[in-house]
Amino acid sequence: MAVLTNFADDCDLVNLGLAAGGRGPYFMRQTGSAPGSTSPQQDNFILRKDGVWVLNLTVFTLPEKEMNEKFLFRELPELVSVIDGLGGKPLVVEDKLPAGKSRAEMLAALQSTASTLISRLRDAKGSKFQR
Numbered sequence: 001m002a003v004l005t006n007f008a009d010d011c012d013l014v015n016l017g018l019a020a021g022g023r024g025p026y027f028m029r030q031t032g033s034a035p036g037s038t039s040p041q042q043d044n045f046i047l048r049k050d051g052v053w054v055l056n057l058t059v060f061t062l063p064e065k066e067m068n069e070k071f072l073f074r075e076l077p078e079l080v081s082v083i084d085g086l087g088g089k090p091l092v093v094e095d096k097l098p099a100g101k102s103r104a105e106m107l108a109a110l111q112s113t114a115s116t117l118i119s120r121l122r123d124a125k126g127s128k129f130q131r
Contacts, residue, residue, distance in 0.1 A: 002032035004045060004053050004093055006086035025072040026079050029056070034093035043095065046071050051086050054094045057106040061098060
């Protein structure tokens, strides 16, 4: 069972390719479970700009503007700066679904979204982070 870490080698870098020249915006994704979790559930998490790993299903429920501001890095050096400021085991992981929502409801909503940004985030292919 993979546990989330703050090590770039354990993460996937995703380039959405929407900016000039197809460079950016970027986000960092990782699959695993929160440190200390006893659940066998492995989920995708997205790194927020403040260094907190957030369950991707909850990220996708945010308004696009908030998602852009909190999770998308316009330039690669900005993302590298956040990653370099982290180390070891994440101190905070937000792995809970919104109150009153089931995983099935969240997945259904995600699959039916018309949002271009959310669709690109959902379907994005990542690559291992390399400096």
